[in-house]
Structure formats: C-alpha cells, structure tokens
Amino acid sequence: MADQVAKQSADAEAPSAWAKRLARWRGVWEQSVPRRCVTRALEIQITDRMMALAAQAFLALMPLVIVLAAAAPQGVSDGLVDAMRTRAGLGDSDTTENVESIASSAAEAGVTAFGSLLVLLSATSFSRALQRVYERTWRVAPGGLRSAWRPLAWIVGMIAYFVLLGFTFKITHSGGPLTVIRVGIAVCGSIALWWWTPFVLLSGRVRWRALVPTALCTALGTMGLGVVSARYVPHLLSTNESRYGTIGVAFAIESWLVVLFAVVLAATVLGAVLVDTRGRLGVWARGAVEHDGWQRTPKSGKFAAWTEDAHGDGTDKTSDEARDGTPGQAPGEASGKAPETPADGEEDPGVAQR
Structure with missing residues (x-):
C-alpha cells in the first residue's frame, strides 16, 4: 500500500510530456x-x-x-x-x-x-x-x-x-x-x-x-x-x-x-x-x-581597454609561466636570484628525498 502511494506521488510530481516539450522548446529558443x-x-x-x-x-x-x-x-x-x-x-x-x-x-x-x-x-x-x-x-x-x-x-x-x-x-x-x-x-x-x-x-x-x-x-x-x-x-x-x-x-x-x-x-x-x-x-x-x-x-599594439574588456575586469592577468619565468627555467633564474645551495655539513633536500 505504501509503495502504491509512493508511486502515485512520484507520478504526480513527474513532469508531463507537454511540460518536457515546453522546456525543450524554451531551451531551443534561448539559444536561437x-x-x-x-x-x-x-x-x-x-x-x-x-x-x-x-x-x-x-x-x-x-x-x-x-x-x-x-x-x-x-x-x-x-x-x-x-x-x-x-x-x-x-x-x-x-x-x-x-x-x-x-x-x-x-x-x-x-x-x-x-x-x-x-x-x-x-x-x-x-x-x-x-x-x-x-x-x-x-x-x-x-x-x-x-x-x-x-x-x-x-x-x-x-x-x-x-x-x-x-x-x-x-x-x-x-x-x-x-x-x-x-x-x-x-x-x-x-x-x-x-x-x-x-x-x-x-x-x-x-x-x-x-x-x-x-x-x-x-x-x-x-x-x-x-x-x-x-x-x-x-x-x-x-x-x-x-x-x-x-x-x-x-x-x-x-x-x-x-x-x-x-x-x-x-x-x-x-x-x-x-x-x-x-x-x-x-x-x-x-x-x-x-x-x-x-x-x-x-599592429600598433594591444589596447589597454581591449585587454580589460577581454578579461572582464581591469586586472592584468598573466600566466604562471610569465610570472615565474619561461618554460624550462628555474624560478630563481627568472627572478634574477641565484639558487640557494646547502651550507657546509648540511644535506641537500633533494638528495635526502631521493
């Protein structure tokens, strides 16, 4: 009995065929x-x-x-x-x-x-x-x-x-x-x-x-x-x-x-x-x-206003590679800093991991 009542309730809540067609036509119209x-x-x-x-x-x-x-x-x-x-x-x-x-x-x-x-x-x-x-x-x-x-x-x-x-x-x-x-x-x-x-x-x-x-x-x-x-x-x-x-x-x-x-x-x-x-x-x-x-x-260069409009806000969105350096380049080399070397008597972290 309970299953029959639940089935009737589900059938009542389910959209009808006309409602589905109307929703489909509305979606087609929205994208037309x-x-x-x-x-x-x-x-x-x-x-x-x-x-x-x-x-x-x-x-x-x-x-x-x-x-x-x-x-x-x-x-x-x-x-x-x-x-x-x-x-x-x-x-x-x-x-x-x-x-x-x-x-x-x-x-x-x-x-x-x-x-x-x-x-x-x-x-x-x-x-x-x-x-x-x-x-x-x-x-x-x-x-x-x-x-x-x-x-x-x-x-x-x-x-x-x-x-x-x-x-x-x-x-x-x-x-x-x-x-x-x-x-x-x-x-x-x-x-x-x-x-x-x-x-x-x-x-x-x-x-x-x-x-x-x-x-x-x-x-x-x-x-x-x-x-x-x-x-x-x-x-x-x-x-x-x-x-x-x-x-x-x-x-x-x-x-x-x-x-x-x-x-x-x-x-x-x-x-x-x-x-x-x-x-x-x-x-x-x-x-x-x-x-x-x-x-x-x-050819005269990219407009600043065109860049702002393309991104949607006025911020300068650069890629991670542009911020950190070119591909294949270490972060320290991109920023102009020499890579840090371990002090005497200390073990290289990369060697320790290996």
Whole structure:
C-alpha cells in the first residue's frame, strides 16, 4: 500500500510530456539566433540609437553632402543628385530642385576652406556616435585616444565614396548596358563601404573575415530599402510638402533616415550575433573554430581597454609561466636570484628525498 502511494506521488510530481516539450522548446529558443538578436538589440537600446543617428545624420551629413556637391565638378555634382534620387527616392520633386539650387548657389558663392573644415569636423559627431554603437554591439571597450582619428578618417572615406558614386552615376546615365555596370558598381561599393566601416570604427579589433556577415547584411538591407524608397518616398515627400511645406519635407527625410539606421543597426546586430554563435554557423561567420577567433590585435599594439574588456575586469592577468619565468627555467633564474645551495655539513633536500 505504501509503495502504491509512493508511486502515485512520484507520478504526480513527474513532469508531463507537454511540460518536457515546453522546456525543450524554451531551451531551443534561448539559444536561437533570433532570441539572441533581440537580446543584443535591447542591450544597445536600438530604438534610441537609431533615432539619435538619424538626427545627427540630418544635421551633420546633409550639410556635408551639400558642400561636397558645391565643391565637386559639375559632372560629379550632377551624379550625386542622381544618386540621391535613386537611393533616397527623392525623384523629380521640388525638394530635389531645392537641393540643386542650394548646391549651385553655394558653388557660385564659393566654399571657403574654413567653412569646409568646420562642416567636416561637425560631421565627425555622427561618425563618433556610429562608432559607439559598433563598440556596444560587439561588446568591446572604447578605443580611447589611440582611435580618436578614426571617426575623421571614416568621414574622409565617406567623401571618397560619395565622389565615386557620383562619378559612376554620371558616366552611366545613358542607360542600356551601362545600367548593369551601374548596379554592379553600386552593389560592390555598398558591400565595401559596410565592410570597411566597422573595421575602422572598431579600431581594427575585429578580423576582416568576421565582418563579412555584417557587410553583406547591411548592404542587402540598404539596397532593399533603396528599392522601396524609390517607389514610396517621392509620394511621401510630395504629400508632406503640399500639406506642411518645407517642415513636412524635413519630417519625411528624418523618418526615412530613422528607417535607414534601423536597417543598419539590425544588420549590425545580426552580424555580431552570428559571429558569436557556437556551432557550424558561428565557425562560418567568424572564419575560425575558436569562439574568440573574431578578435584581432591591431599592429600598433594591444589596447589597454581591449585587454580589460577581454578579461572582464581591469586586472592584468598573466600566466604562471610569465610570472615565474619561461618554460624550462628555474624560478630563481627568472627572478634574477641565484639558487640557494646547502651550507657546509648540511644535506641537500633533494638528495635526502631521493
């Protein structure tokens, strides 16, 4: 009787089949890539970051594009406006004509070296914000003073990219077979840009191979957004412009920038999570079997902040061999002290043990 009661009690306490399945599914979800992407996105506060990046891009990058269009040759300037029509979906609206008139007015008035330098330095506020987002997404410490020049270098690289893009759109404007060349150059340029961007802003602490998923995801996302923008953004701009005037156009462009950086940050999170994943997917993403194989030590030396982040605390953790000496070397030799010898009449402890 007692055994039967104990058996019934054990059967009642044992989890049911549905409970086991639920626990198994929960474990699979906890280790899945979507769940880890959501966790990483919440960790970097993706909503606040994409809003901040959109605002800084509107205030910092747009003046830089206008100055660049004014200072560039006529062909490159026309190509930049054409690229804005294609990528941002501006079309042939009054807003595009206003941008062209502003650029032509600035070109006629002349762009001073001081004004260009001021716009360039103000644009680094955006690149610094983007750098902080990449560092938080990849969970690395700030680079410090050694990487202070990298946001400015990224802005210079972006200027070169804009010039190349404008020149490409100018020489392939006639259509036909040149359209295929334009699309190919635009795709390759987008992949190269988003492959080079995290490498520079992360101070070279992530291997090139590990940044391939981020570059591919970001390039595909931004190009897909460009296709959608070309269809819907012109209608949105014209509607806002007719209803609210210039302020409505500003709101529409700001909204488009928010969506753009939502795509960029989502692709960045996905790339970082894939690299940090264990198993075959993670090995393919980071290009190494080791879980920390995505890490890279810059040629200029290891950052102190990078070392602290890798160890989890600020202490200098050296190995026992580094503290006591090299392998095969006695502790006394590593510390520079001569080994102690037994005094006269005393027996060597090692001999006594033998």
